[in-house]
Amino acid sequence: MTPDPLLTGLAALAVDAPDGLLxxxxxxxxxxxxxxxxxxxxxxxxxxxxxxxxxxxxxxxxxxxxxxxxxxxxxxxxxxxxxxxGRSSGVPLDLRGLSPFQRDVLEAVRTIPRGEVRPYAWVAARIGRPGAVRAVGAALGRNPVPLLVPCHRVTRSDGVVGDHVFGPAAKERLLLAEGADLARVRELAAARVFYLGSDTTGVVCFPTCHNARRITPRHRHGFRTLAQARAAGYRPCRTCRPGQSLTG
DNA sequence: GTAGCGGCCCTAG
DNA sequence: CCTAGGGCCGCTA
Incomplete structure:
Protein backbone atom coordinates (compact mmCIF):
# COMPACT_ATOMS: atom_id res chain seq x y z
CA MET A 1 0.00 0.00 0.00
CA THR A 2 1.07 3.59 -0.58
CA PRO A 3 2.61 5.46 2.32
CA ASP A 4 0.56 8.17 3.95
CA PRO A 5 2.01 11.51 2.71
CA LEU A 6 1.32 13.06 6.09
CA LEU A 7 3.33 10.41 7.90
CA THR A 8 6.13 10.71 5.35
CA GLY A 9 6.26 14.45 5.90
CA LEU A 10 6.29 14.10 9.64
CA ALA A 11 9.04 11.53 9.42
CA ALA A 12 11.12 13.96 7.37
CA LEU A 13 10.57 16.62 9.98
CA ALA A 14 11.58 14.23 12.71
CA VAL A 15 14.82 13.46 10.93
CA ASP A 16 15.63 17.15 10.50
CA ALA A 17 14.52 18.24 13.91
CA PRO A 18 17.44 17.20 16.11
CA ASP A 19 19.92 19.14 14.02
CA GLY A 20 19.57 22.87 14.59
CA LEU A 21 15.80 23.22 14.43
CA LEU A 22 15.62 24.53 17.98
CA GLY A 86 36.20 46.22 22.50
CA ARG A 87 36.70 44.90 18.97
CA SER A 88 33.61 43.04 17.85
CA SER A 89 34.60 42.12 14.30
CA GLY A 90 35.08 38.50 15.36
CA VAL A 91 31.59 37.93 16.63
CA PRO A 92 28.61 37.49 14.30
CA LEU A 93 25.55 39.64 14.90
CA ASP A 94 21.97 38.79 14.08
CA LEU A 95 20.50 42.08 12.92
CA ARG A 96 17.48 40.67 11.09
CA GLY A 97 14.35 42.62 11.76
CA LEU A 98 16.11 45.97 11.74
CA SER A 99 15.45 48.59 9.09
CA PRO A 100 18.11 49.32 6.45
CA PHE A 101 18.59 52.71 8.06
CA GLN A 102 19.26 51.22 11.48
CA ARG A 103 21.62 48.63 10.02
CA ASP A 104 23.54 51.41 8.25
CA VAL A 105 23.81 53.31 11.53
CA LEU A 106 25.04 50.26 13.43
CA GLU A 107 27.51 49.37 10.69
CA ALA A 108 29.02 52.86 10.77
CA VAL A 109 29.22 52.91 14.56
CA ARG A 110 30.96 49.56 14.52
CA THR A 111 33.97 51.16 12.81
CA ILE A 112 34.71 53.54 15.71
CA PRO A 113 37.85 52.23 17.44
CA ARG A 114 38.04 51.44 21.13
CA GLY A 115 38.90 54.47 23.23
CA GLU A 116 37.78 56.96 20.57
CA VAL A 117 34.57 58.92 20.08
CA ARG A 118 32.72 60.40 17.12
CA PRO A 119 29.76 62.78 17.00
CA TYR A 120 26.21 61.77 16.10
CA ALA A 121 26.48 64.16 13.16
CA TRP A 122 29.50 62.21 11.91
CA VAL A 123 27.48 58.98 11.86
CA ALA A 124 24.64 60.69 10.02
CA ALA A 125 26.92 62.11 7.34
CA ARG A 126 28.84 58.86 7.10
CA ILE A 127 25.75 56.93 6.04
CA GLY A 128 24.83 59.60 3.53
CA ARG A 129 22.07 61.21 5.60
CA PRO A 130 23.63 64.36 7.04
CA GLY A 131 20.26 65.69 8.16
CA ALA A 132 19.25 62.58 10.05
CA VAL A 133 21.21 63.40 13.20
CA ARG A 134 18.33 62.91 15.57
CA ALA A 135 17.20 59.82 13.71
CA VAL A 136 20.66 58.38 14.34
CA GLY A 137 20.14 59.01 18.03
CA ALA A 138 16.76 57.33 17.86
CA ALA A 139 18.24 54.33 16.06
CA LEU A 140 20.99 53.98 18.66
CA GLY A 141 18.36 54.28 21.36
CA ARG A 142 17.09 50.97 20.03
CA ASN A 143 20.50 49.39 19.49
CA PRO A 144 19.82 45.72 20.30
CA VAL A 145 23.51 44.91 20.78
CA PRO A 146 25.20 47.61 22.87
CA LEU A 147 28.94 47.13 23.54
CA LEU A 148 29.23 44.92 20.44
CA VAL A 149 27.99 47.84 18.37
CA PRO A 150 29.76 50.47 20.45
CA CYS A 151 27.15 53.19 20.56
CA HIS A 152 28.80 54.45 23.76
CA ARG A 153 31.51 55.85 21.44
CA VAL A 154 29.04 58.22 19.79
CA THR A 155 28.97 61.54 21.63
CA ARG A 156 27.56 64.97 21.04
CA SER A 157 29.32 67.46 18.81
CA ASP A 158 29.73 69.87 21.73
CA GLY A 159 31.86 67.35 23.63
CA VAL A 160 29.14 66.24 26.05
CA VAL A 161 28.99 62.46 26.34
CA GLY A 162 25.23 62.42 25.79
CA ASP A 163 22.65 59.74 26.40
CA HIS A 164 22.80 55.97 26.04
CA VAL A 165 20.47 52.99 25.92
CA PHE A 166 21.87 51.92 29.32
CA GLY A 167 21.92 55.48 30.64
CA PRO A 168 24.55 58.25 30.64
CA ALA A 169 26.42 56.83 33.66
CA ALA A 170 26.91 53.46 31.96
CA LYS A 171 28.07 55.24 28.81
CA GLU A 172 30.73 57.13 30.72
CA ARG A 173 31.89 54.03 32.60
CA LEU A 174 32.22 52.10 29.35
CA LEU A 175 34.28 54.88 27.80
CA LEU A 176 36.55 55.26 30.82
CA ALA A 177 36.96 51.48 31.07
CA GLU A 178 38.31 51.33 27.54
CA GLY A 179 40.67 54.24 28.07
CA ALA A 180 38.85 57.08 26.35
CA ASP A 181 40.33 60.37 27.54
CA LEU A 182 37.10 62.11 28.48
CA ALA A 183 38.92 64.60 30.69
CA ARG A 184 40.90 65.75 27.68
CA VAL A 185 37.78 65.97 25.51
CA ARG A 186 36.09 68.13 28.16
CA GLU A 187 39.13 70.31 28.60
CA LEU A 188 39.25 70.96 24.87
CA ALA A 189 35.49 71.48 24.65
CA ALA A 190 35.68 74.09 27.40
CA ALA A 191 38.12 75.94 25.13
CA ARG A 192 35.74 75.41 22.18
CA VAL A 193 38.20 73.08 20.49
CA PHE A 194 36.65 70.14 18.67
CA TYR A 195 39.38 69.38 16.11
CA LEU A 196 43.15 69.06 16.41
CA GLY A 197 45.58 69.63 13.56
CA SER A 198 49.30 69.12 13.07
CA ASP A 199 51.17 71.86 11.22
CA THR A 200 53.82 69.35 10.15
CA THR A 201 51.38 67.09 8.33
CA GLY A 202 48.60 69.58 7.59
CA VAL A 203 46.09 67.00 8.79
CA VAL A 204 43.19 67.73 11.13
CA CYS A 205 41.54 65.06 13.32
CA PHE A 206 38.95 64.47 15.96
CA PRO A 207 40.76 64.85 19.31
CA THR A 208 40.48 61.17 20.27
CA CYS A 209 41.82 59.89 16.93
CA HIS A 210 45.03 57.98 17.54
CA ASN A 211 46.74 60.23 14.99
CA ALA A 212 45.72 63.34 16.93
CA ARG A 213 47.08 61.93 20.17
CA ARG A 214 50.56 61.71 18.65
CA ILE A 215 50.80 65.34 17.59
CA THR A 216 53.75 67.06 19.25
CA PRO A 217 52.36 69.84 21.45
CA ARG A 218 54.42 72.49 19.70
CA HIS A 219 52.85 71.55 16.35
CA ARG A 220 49.33 71.06 17.63
CA HIS A 221 46.59 73.53 16.70
CA GLY A 222 43.01 73.46 17.91
CA PHE A 223 40.00 74.41 15.81
CA ARG A 224 36.40 75.14 16.66
CA THR A 225 35.09 74.06 13.28
CA LEU A 226 36.33 72.00 10.39
CA ALA A 227 35.75 74.98 8.10
CA GLN A 228 38.26 76.98 10.13
CA ALA A 229 40.78 74.17 9.91
CA ARG A 230 40.30 73.94 6.15
CA ALA A 231 40.67 77.69 5.80
CA ALA A 232 43.99 77.37 7.63
CA GLY A 233 45.13 74.84 5.03
CA TYR A 234 44.41 71.57 6.84
CA ARG A 235 42.79 68.54 5.26
CA PRO A 236 40.67 66.01 7.14
CA CYS A 237 42.40 62.92 8.53
CA ARG A 238 41.74 59.87 6.39
CA THR A 239 41.50 57.69 9.47
CA CYS A 240 38.94 59.50 11.62
CA ARG A 241 37.37 61.42 8.73
CA PRO A 242 36.14 64.62 10.34
CA GLY A 243 33.75 66.31 7.97
CA GLN A 244 32.53 62.80 7.20
CA SER A 245 33.58 62.91 3.59
CA LEU A 246 33.66 59.53 1.93
CA THR A 247 36.94 60.08 0.16
CA GLY A 248 38.75 62.40 2.54
C1' DG B 1 0.33 56.35 0.89
C1' DT B 2 0.72 59.77 4.56
C1' DA B 3 -0.04 62.31 8.93
C1' DG B 4 1.62 62.55 13.45
C1' DC B 5 5.00 61.54 16.92
C1' DG B 6 8.99 61.55 19.45
C1' DG B 7 13.82 61.22 18.96
C1' DC B 8 21.23 58.90 22.86
C1' DC B 9 21.04 66.07 18.50
C1' DC B 10 22.80 70.64 16.46
C1' DT B 11 23.40 75.51 15.80
C1' DA B 12 22.21 80.00 15.65
C1' DG B 13 20.86 83.83 18.27
C1' DC C 1 25.21 80.92 29.36
C1' DC C 2 20.36 79.48 27.53
C1' DT C 3 16.74 78.04 24.53
C1' DA C 4 13.95 77.17 20.61
C1' DG C 5 13.34 75.69 16.14
C1' DG C 6 14.89 72.56 12.56
C1' DG C 7 10.39 73.57 5.16
C1' DC C 8 14.36 67.50 10.70
C1' DC C 9 13.75 62.33 9.80
C1' DG C 10 12.47 57.64 10.26
C1' DC C 11 8.91 54.83 12.09
C1' DT C 12 4.19 53.48 13.10
C1' DA C 13 -0.64 53.29 12.65
Whole structure:
Protein backbone atom coordinates (compact mmCIF):
# COMPACT_ATOMS: atom_id res chain seq x y z
CA MET A 1 0.00 0.00 0.00
CA THR A 2 1.07 3.59 -0.58
CA PRO A 3 2.61 5.46 2.32
CA ASP A 4 0.56 8.17 3.95
CA PRO A 5 2.01 11.51 2.71
CA LEU A 6 1.32 13.06 6.09
CA LEU A 7 3.33 10.41 7.90
CA THR A 8 6.13 10.71 5.35
CA GLY A 9 6.26 14.45 5.90
CA LEU A 10 6.29 14.10 9.64
CA ALA A 11 9.04 11.53 9.42
CA ALA A 12 11.12 13.96 7.37
CA LEU A 13 10.57 16.62 9.98
CA ALA A 14 11.58 14.23 12.71
CA VAL A 15 14.82 13.46 10.93
CA ASP A 16 15.63 17.15 10.50
CA ALA A 17 14.52 18.24 13.91
CA PRO A 18 17.44 17.20 16.11
CA ASP A 19 19.92 19.14 14.02
CA GLY A 20 19.57 22.87 14.59
CA LEU A 21 15.80 23.22 14.43
CA LEU A 22 15.62 24.53 17.98
CA UNK A 23 18.34 27.06 17.23
CA UNK A 24 16.41 28.35 14.26
CA UNK A 25 13.37 29.20 16.33
CA UNK A 26 14.76 29.81 19.78
CA UNK A 27 17.59 31.91 21.18
CA UNK A 28 20.18 30.86 23.71
CA UNK A 29 21.31 33.14 26.48
CA UNK A 30 24.38 33.50 28.65
CA UNK A 31 25.44 35.83 31.42
CA UNK A 32 28.80 37.55 31.01
CA UNK A 33 30.78 40.14 32.97
CA UNK A 34 31.36 43.69 31.79
CA UNK A 35 32.55 47.06 33.15
CA UNK A 36 28.92 47.94 33.87
CA UNK A 37 28.15 44.66 35.60
CA UNK A 38 26.64 41.39 34.51
CA UNK A 39 25.18 41.36 30.99
CA UNK A 40 22.65 38.97 29.52
CA UNK A 41 23.40 38.08 25.91
CA UNK A 42 20.99 36.25 23.60
CA UNK A 43 22.22 34.47 20.47
CA UNK A 44 20.42 32.88 17.56
CA UNK A 45 21.92 30.57 14.95
CA UNK A 46 22.91 33.77 13.09
CA UNK A 47 24.77 35.44 15.92
CA UNK A 48 24.26 37.78 18.84
CA UNK A 49 20.80 39.31 18.69
CA UNK A 50 20.43 41.05 22.03
CA UNK A 51 22.55 42.45 24.84
CA UNK A 52 20.79 43.52 28.01
CA UNK A 53 21.99 45.04 31.29
CA UNK A 54 20.19 44.88 34.61
CA UNK A 55 16.91 43.22 35.51
CA UNK A 56 14.09 42.12 33.25
CA UNK A 57 16.16 40.47 30.56
CA UNK A 58 13.82 37.60 29.68
CA UNK A 59 10.72 39.79 29.61
CA UNK A 60 12.43 42.43 27.48
CA UNK A 61 13.72 39.80 25.10
CA UNK A 62 10.36 38.14 24.63
CA UNK A 63 8.57 41.40 24.14
CA UNK A 64 11.03 42.46 21.49
CA UNK A 65 11.74 39.21 19.67
CA UNK A 66 8.84 36.92 20.54
CA UNK A 67 11.09 33.87 20.52
CA UNK A 68 11.61 31.15 23.07
CA UNK A 69 14.71 31.59 25.19
CA UNK A 70 16.79 28.72 26.48
CA UNK A 71 20.09 28.69 28.38
CA UNK A 72 23.30 28.16 26.43
CA UNK A 73 25.96 25.73 27.54
CA UNK A 74 28.71 28.28 26.90
CA UNK A 75 29.11 31.74 25.37
CA UNK A 76 29.18 32.01 21.59
CA UNK A 77 32.73 31.76 20.23
CA UNK A 78 34.29 35.18 20.03
CA UNK A 79 31.86 36.87 22.39
CA UNK A 80 34.09 37.10 25.44
CA UNK A 81 37.14 38.32 23.49
CA UNK A 82 34.96 40.92 21.74
CA UNK A 83 33.72 42.25 25.06
CA UNK A 84 37.20 42.16 26.55
CA UNK A 85 38.98 43.92 23.68
CA GLY A 86 36.20 46.22 22.50
CA ARG A 87 36.70 44.90 18.97
CA SER A 88 33.61 43.04 17.85
CA SER A 89 34.60 42.12 14.30
CA GLY A 90 35.08 38.50 15.36
CA VAL A 91 31.59 37.93 16.63
CA PRO A 92 28.61 37.49 14.30
CA LEU A 93 25.55 39.64 14.90
CA ASP A 94 21.97 38.79 14.08
CA LEU A 95 20.50 42.08 12.92
CA ARG A 96 17.48 40.67 11.09
CA GLY A 97 14.35 42.62 11.76
CA LEU A 98 16.11 45.97 11.74
CA SER A 99 15.45 48.59 9.09
CA PRO A 100 18.11 49.32 6.45
CA PHE A 101 18.59 52.71 8.06
CA GLN A 102 19.26 51.22 11.48
CA ARG A 103 21.62 48.63 10.02
CA ASP A 104 23.54 51.41 8.25
CA VAL A 105 23.81 53.31 11.53
CA LEU A 106 25.04 50.26 13.43
CA GLU A 107 27.51 49.37 10.69
CA ALA A 108 29.02 52.86 10.77
CA VAL A 109 29.22 52.91 14.56
CA ARG A 110 30.96 49.56 14.52
CA THR A 111 33.97 51.16 12.81
CA ILE A 112 34.71 53.54 15.71
CA PRO A 113 37.85 52.23 17.44
CA ARG A 114 38.04 51.44 21.13
CA GLY A 115 38.90 54.47 23.23
CA GLU A 116 37.78 56.96 20.57
CA VAL A 117 34.57 58.92 20.08
CA ARG A 118 32.72 60.40 17.12
CA PRO A 119 29.76 62.78 17.00
CA TYR A 120 26.21 61.77 16.10
CA ALA A 121 26.48 64.16 13.16
CA TRP A 122 29.50 62.21 11.91
CA VAL A 123 27.48 58.98 11.86
CA ALA A 124 24.64 60.69 10.02
CA ALA A 125 26.92 62.11 7.34
CA ARG A 126 28.84 58.86 7.10
CA ILE A 127 25.75 56.93 6.04
CA GLY A 128 24.83 59.60 3.53
CA ARG A 129 22.07 61.21 5.60
CA PRO A 130 23.63 64.36 7.04
CA GLY A 131 20.26 65.69 8.16
CA ALA A 132 19.25 62.58 10.05
CA VAL A 133 21.21 63.40 13.20
CA ARG A 134 18.33 62.91 15.57
CA ALA A 135 17.20 59.82 13.71
CA VAL A 136 20.66 58.38 14.34
CA GLY A 137 20.14 59.01 18.03
CA ALA A 138 16.76 57.33 17.86
CA ALA A 139 18.24 54.33 16.06
CA LEU A 140 20.99 53.98 18.66
CA GLY A 141 18.36 54.28 21.36
CA ARG A 142 17.09 50.97 20.03
CA ASN A 143 20.50 49.39 19.49
CA PRO A 144 19.82 45.72 20.30
CA VAL A 145 23.51 44.91 20.78
CA PRO A 146 25.20 47.61 22.87
CA LEU A 147 28.94 47.13 23.54
CA LEU A 148 29.23 44.92 20.44
CA VAL A 149 27.99 47.84 18.37
CA PRO A 150 29.76 50.47 20.45
CA CYS A 151 27.15 53.19 20.56
CA HIS A 152 28.80 54.45 23.76
CA ARG A 153 31.51 55.85 21.44
CA VAL A 154 29.04 58.22 19.79
CA THR A 155 28.97 61.54 21.63
CA ARG A 156 27.56 64.97 21.04
CA SER A 157 29.32 67.46 18.81
CA ASP A 158 29.73 69.87 21.73
CA GLY A 159 31.86 67.35 23.63
CA VAL A 160 29.14 66.24 26.05
CA VAL A 161 28.99 62.46 26.34
CA GLY A 162 25.23 62.42 25.79
CA ASP A 163 22.65 59.74 26.40
CA HIS A 164 22.80 55.97 26.04
CA VAL A 165 20.47 52.99 25.92
CA PHE A 166 21.87 51.92 29.32
CA GLY A 167 21.92 55.48 30.64
CA PRO A 168 24.55 58.25 30.64
CA ALA A 169 26.42 56.83 33.66
CA ALA A 170 26.91 53.46 31.96
CA LYS A 171 28.07 55.24 28.81
CA GLU A 172 30.73 57.13 30.72
CA ARG A 173 31.89 54.03 32.60
CA LEU A 174 32.22 52.10 29.35
CA LEU A 175 34.28 54.88 27.80
CA LEU A 176 36.55 55.26 30.82
CA ALA A 177 36.96 51.48 31.07
CA GLU A 178 38.31 51.33 27.54
CA GLY A 179 40.67 54.24 28.07
CA ALA A 180 38.85 57.08 26.35
CA ASP A 181 40.33 60.37 27.54
CA LEU A 182 37.10 62.11 28.48
CA ALA A 183 38.92 64.60 30.69
CA ARG A 184 40.90 65.75 27.68
CA VAL A 185 37.78 65.97 25.51
CA ARG A 186 36.09 68.13 28.16
CA GLU A 187 39.13 70.31 28.60
CA LEU A 188 39.25 70.96 24.87
CA ALA A 189 35.49 71.48 24.65
CA ALA A 190 35.68 74.09 27.40
CA ALA A 191 38.12 75.94 25.13
CA ARG A 192 35.74 75.41 22.18
CA VAL A 193 38.20 73.08 20.49
CA PHE A 194 36.65 70.14 18.67
CA TYR A 195 39.38 69.38 16.11
CA LEU A 196 43.15 69.06 16.41
CA GLY A 197 45.58 69.63 13.56
CA SER A 198 49.30 69.12 13.07
CA ASP A 199 51.17 71.86 11.22
CA THR A 200 53.82 69.35 10.15
CA THR A 201 51.38 67.09 8.33
CA GLY A 202 48.60 69.58 7.59
CA VAL A 203 46.09 67.00 8.79
CA VAL A 204 43.19 67.73 11.13
CA CYS A 205 41.54 65.06 13.32
CA PHE A 206 38.95 64.47 15.96
CA PRO A 207 40.76 64.85 19.31
CA THR A 208 40.48 61.17 20.27
CA CYS A 209 41.82 59.89 16.93
CA HIS A 210 45.03 57.98 17.54
CA ASN A 211 46.74 60.23 14.99
CA ALA A 212 45.72 63.34 16.93
CA ARG A 213 47.08 61.93 20.17
CA ARG A 214 50.56 61.71 18.65
CA ILE A 215 50.80 65.34 17.59
CA THR A 216 53.75 67.06 19.25
CA PRO A 217 52.36 69.84 21.45
CA ARG A 218 54.42 72.49 19.70
CA HIS A 219 52.85 71.55 16.35
CA ARG A 220 49.33 71.06 17.63
CA HIS A 221 46.59 73.53 16.70
CA GLY A 222 43.01 73.46 17.91
CA PHE A 223 40.00 74.41 15.81
CA ARG A 224 36.40 75.14 16.66
CA THR A 225 35.09 74.06 13.28
CA LEU A 226 36.33 72.00 10.39
CA ALA A 227 35.75 74.98 8.10
CA GLN A 228 38.26 76.98 10.13
CA ALA A 229 40.78 74.17 9.91
CA ARG A 230 40.30 73.94 6.15
CA ALA A 231 40.67 77.69 5.80
CA ALA A 232 43.99 77.37 7.63
CA GLY A 233 45.13 74.84 5.03
CA TYR A 234 44.41 71.57 6.84
CA ARG A 235 42.79 68.54 5.26
CA PRO A 236 40.67 66.01 7.14
CA CYS A 237 42.40 62.92 8.53
CA ARG A 238 41.74 59.87 6.39
CA THR A 239 41.50 57.69 9.47
CA CYS A 240 38.94 59.50 11.62
CA ARG A 241 37.37 61.42 8.73
CA PRO A 242 36.14 64.62 10.34
CA GLY A 243 33.75 66.31 7.97
CA GLN A 244 32.53 62.80 7.20
CA SER A 245 33.58 62.91 3.59
CA LEU A 246 33.66 59.53 1.93
CA THR A 247 36.94 60.08 0.16
CA GLY A 248 38.75 62.40 2.54
C1' DG B 1 0.33 56.35 0.89
C1' DT B 2 0.72 59.77 4.56
C1' DA B 3 -0.04 62.31 8.93
C1' DG B 4 1.62 62.55 13.45
C1' DC B 5 5.00 61.54 16.92
C1' DG B 6 8.99 61.55 19.45
C1' DG B 7 13.82 61.22 18.96
C1' DC B 8 21.23 58.90 22.86
C1' DC B 9 21.04 66.07 18.50
C1' DC B 10 22.80 70.64 16.46
C1' DT B 11 23.40 75.51 15.80
C1' DA B 12 22.21 80.00 15.65
C1' DG B 13 20.86 83.83 18.27
C1' DC C 1 25.21 80.92 29.36
C1' DC C 2 20.36 79.48 27.53
C1' DT C 3 16.74 78.04 24.53
C1' DA C 4 13.95 77.17 20.61
C1' DG C 5 13.34 75.69 16.14
C1' DG C 6 14.89 72.56 12.56
C1' DG C 7 10.39 73.57 5.16
C1' DC C 8 14.36 67.50 10.70
C1' DC C 9 13.75 62.33 9.80
C1' DG C 10 12.47 57.64 10.26
C1' DC C 11 8.91 54.83 12.09
C1' DT C 12 4.19 53.48 13.10
C1' DA C 13 -0.64 53.29 12.65
Missing amino acids: DRIAARWVSVPSPIGELHVACTDQGVAYVHAGAGFAEAFRERFGRPLVPAARPLAGLLPALRT
